[in-house]
Amino acid sequence: MALIEVDRLRHCYRVGGGLVWALEGVSLTIKRGEFVAVIGPSGSGKSTFMNILGCLDSPSEGRYRLNGVYVGGLHHDELAAIRNRNIGFVFQSFNLLPRASALENVELPLVYRRMWAGERRRAALAMLARVGLADRARHTPAELSGGQQQRVAIARALVTEPLLLLADEPTGALDSQTGLEIMAIFRRLNGEGLTIVLVTHEAEIAAHADRIVAFRDGRVVSDTPVVQQARSLGNARHLSLAYNNVR
Amino acid sequence: MLGIIIGVAAVVVMIAIGVGARERIAAQIRSLGANLISISPGSAKMGSVRLGAGGAPRLSEEDAAAIGMEIPGVVVAAPLLHAREQFTIGSTNWQGVLRGVTPEYFSAREWRVIAGQEMTPEDNKRVANVVLIGTTMREKLFGKADPLGAAIRIRDVPFTVIGLLERKGQSVWGDDQDDIALVPLRTARRQFIGTSRANPTFVHNITVKFADWASAEDTMAAIRQLLWQRHRLRTGQEDSFMVSNLAEAANVEGSTTRVVSLLLSAVASISLVVGGIGIMNIMLVTVTERVREIGLRLAVGARRRDILAQFLVEAVTLALLGGILGAAIGTVAAIAVGSLAQWPVIIDLSAVMLAIGFAAAVGVFFGYYPARKAARLQPIEALRTE
Numbered sequence: 001m002a003l004i005e006v007d008r009l010r011h012c013y014r015v016g017g018g019l020v021w022a023l024e025g026v027s028l029t030i031k032r033g034e035f036v037a038v039i040g041p042s043g044s045g046k047s048t049f050m051n052i053l054g055c056l057d058s059p060s061e062g063r064y065r066l067n068g069v070y071v072g073g074l075h076h077d078e079l080a081a082i083r084n085r086n087i088g089f090v091f092q093s094f095n096l097l098p099r100a101s102a103l104e105n106v107e108l109p110l111v112y113r114r115m116w117a118g119e120r121r122r123a124a125l126a127m128l129a130r131v132g133l134a135d136r137a138r139h140t141p142a143e144l145s146g147g148q149q150q151r152v153a154i155a156r157a158l159v160t161e162p163l164l165l166l167a168d169e170p171t172g173a174l175d176s177q178t179g180l181e182i183m184a185i186f187r188r189l190n191g192e193g194l195t196i197v198l199v200t201h202e203a204e205i206a207a208h209a210d211r212i213v214a215f216r217d218g219r220v221v222s223d224t225p226v227v228q229q230a231r232s233l234g235n236a237r238h239l240s241l242a243y244n245n246v247r
Numbered sequence: 248m249l250g251i252i253i254g255v256a257a258v259v260v261m262i263a264i265g266v267g268a269r270e271r272i273a274a275q276i277r278s279l280g281a282n283l284i285s286i287s288p289g290s291a292k293m294g295s296v297r298l299g300a301g302g303a304p305r306l307s308e309e310d311a312a313a314i315g316m317e318i319p320g321v322v323v324a325a326p327l328l329h330a331r332e333q334f335t336i337g338s339t340n341w342q343g344v345l346r347g348v349t350p351e352y353f354s355a356r357e358w359r360v361i362a363g364q365e366m367t368p369e370d371n372k373r374v375a376n377v378v379l380i381g382t383t384m385r386e387k388l389f390g391k392a393d394p395l396g397a398a399i400r401i402r403d404v405p406f407t408v409i410g411l412l413e414r415k416g417q418s419v420w421g422d423d424q425d426d427i428a429l430v431p432l433r434t435a436r437r438q439f440i441g442t443s444r445a446n447p448t449f450v451h452n453i454t455v456k457f458a459d460w461a462s463a464e465d466t467m468a469a470i471r472q473l474l475w476q477r478h479r480l481r482t483g484q485e486d487s488f489m490v491s492n493l494a495e496a497a498n499v500e501g502s503t504t505r506v507v508s509l510l511l512s513a514v515a516s517i518s519l520v521v522g523g524i525g526i527m528n529i530m531l532v533t534v535t536e537r538v539r540e541i542g543l544r545l546a547v548g549a550r551r552r553d554i555l556a557q558f559l560v561e562a563v564t565l566a567l568l569g570g571i572l573g574a575a576i577g578t579v580a581a582i583a584v585g586s587l588a589q590w591p592v593i594i595d596l597s598a599v600m601l602a603i604g605f606a607a608a609v610g611v612f613f614g615y616y617p618a619r620k621a622a623r624l625q626p627i628e629a630l631r632t633e
């Protein structure tokens with residue numbers, strides 16, 4: 001069953017006096033349980049696409065259906081509810097509240113669900129444990145490494161048990177070893193049935209996905225499944241092919 | 248913030264002074280004795296011919312008796328004479344007010360004798376040299392010693408102290424009502440005031456107690472009418488006496504405190520507005536500094552009203568902090584004003600709460616615009632801001 005259906009999505013930014021088209025007609029369907037990597041050169045519209053999927057921005061043209069609901073034209077409160085219940089977002093720069101502890105950061109989405117403090121705490125602690133940070137609950141972001149901060153951000157994205165996890169270059173600010181640890185977490189979550197869409201520049205990271213969608217100049221230029229062996233080989237010929245298509 | 252502090256402090260001081268003044272006036276009216284009318288010989292207005300031979304006071308004991316008997320609604324009419332005299336005991340001298348009164352005066356003023364004896368009609372008839380003294384006079388002449396039965400000299404005439412008067416406090420006009428000695432009316436006339444041939448029983452003043460506050464105007468008109476007849480004045484002539492309602496005079500006096508209150512409320516409202524604008528500024532800066540945080544909150548599902556509420560709460564918290572600080576400063580200031588300037592102040596908890604409530608309202612009012620600005624941010628633009 002399709003979780004995401006986008007149809008001829010176009011999006012433009014107003015720059016100075018003119019318009020910059022970041023997306024020029026993207027149509028795509030992502031089913032429940034898929035793990036999709038979005039790749040493409042800088043400026044190809046990947047982040048713009050992710051923001052629209054995350055209901056953080058609405059497209060200039062085209063339609064977006066999430067879990068059977070057309071998102072266009074929803075009231076801002078309904079969009080807030082969708083962001084709160086259905087979507088978890090992980091950013092390249094973590095976006096943690098600097099003065100709050102890891103636990104409080106993870107609790108934040110639940111605050112907007114009007115959940116009791118005790119229940120909130122329990123859910124947040126359980127989620128921190130799942131990303132291996134149970135013993136860091138009281139630390140503030142400044143007291144955590146980059147990888148740990150990103151794991152806190154993942155816990156925050158998942159604490160509401162969303163249908164969809166969106167990650168825009170989640171490993172972009174991390175070294176490759178830490179990046180692989182994050183990917184291991186994503187793989188495990190996907191194994192538990194979570195739908196994941198992830199943007200990356202790195203072939204090694206994209207190789208963890210089941211399907212690679214390549215963007216260029218605001219369009220999808222290739223959409224290929226990743227075969228199991230290719231993933232186990234790491235830097236497979238298949239992946240190189242996908243990249244060559246883009247370059 | 249400073250504005251809020253000053254504003255709330257001013258509100259607290261203002262209410263403390265206002266309530267204090269109201270209480271003081273009420274107390275003074277009570278000390279006068281309720282429902283009193285004072286009749287004194289009128290100094291005729293400028294340019295008019297003064298009535299009465301040689302300017303002799305025109306009120307008499309008979310006038311008082313007539314008022315007491317003939318006018319309905321009058322409980323009692325008490326004639327009195329007054330003078331400043333020298334009081335002496337041993338080597339202690341004191342200048343104070345002497346009044347010659349009849350027992351009616353005590354009931355008119357509701358003035359009780361707390362020790363010793365009351366003045367009797369016999370004292371007046373016998374022209375007895377007896378005196379009742381107020382608490383101030385007693386302190387000046389006797390210190391801690393027992394004054395009852397003591398002999399004092401008033402302008403070298405020996406008197407016996409027979410009673411001590413209840414404390415009355417300050418009058419509306421600011422003088423000490425307890426710095427007083429009361430002697431029988433006829434004693435005062437014979438020993439100190441003297442008589443006039445034209446009006447052998449003249450008095451300086453008649454104090455009238457009336458029964459019903461609502462009919463005060465009618466009673467005053469009836470008194471004026473009666474005196475008019477008794478003094479055979481023709482229509483068009485000026486009154487030779489002034490009839491005034493003392494409680495009303497006290498209320499007029501209260502208007503000075505009203506001016507002070509008005510001034511303070513002007514200071515309070517200006518400071519509160521200035522403070523409110525200050526809070527608005529702080530909040531606008533806060534919102535700009537935290538755009539990213541707002542973006543993140545929106546991204547994880549905060550609705551606009553959640554953001555609005557968050558920043559309103561922050562603005563109100565700021566304002567409340569200022570308010571509580573201001574209330575504390577205002578309380579101290581009110582007490583200081585009370586003790587330094589001899590203003591009566593009353594600090595009322597509900598007034599302090601009201602002032603702090605004002606501060607909170609200012610916080611809501613001036614915090615609304617910045618909070619709305621925060622709530623209206625678009626999530627993606629807010630997140631992109633560095």
Ligand SMILES: Nc1ncnc2c1ncn2[C@@H]1O[C@H](COP(=O)(O)OP(=O)(O)OP(=O)(O)O)[C@@H](O)[C@H]1O
Binds near residue numbers: 014020021046047049
């Ligand atoms: N806020 C904006 N205002 C104006 N133009 C924008 C804005 N955001 C993106 N763009 C433009 O839209 C196009 C697509 O940008 P987008 O951020 O989606 O690319 P991207 O694929 O995520 O690139 P990168 O890999 O560098 O993150 C670019 O040409 C960019 O300049």
Ligand SMILES: [Mg+2]
Binds near residue numbers: 046048
């Ligand atoms: Mg990007």
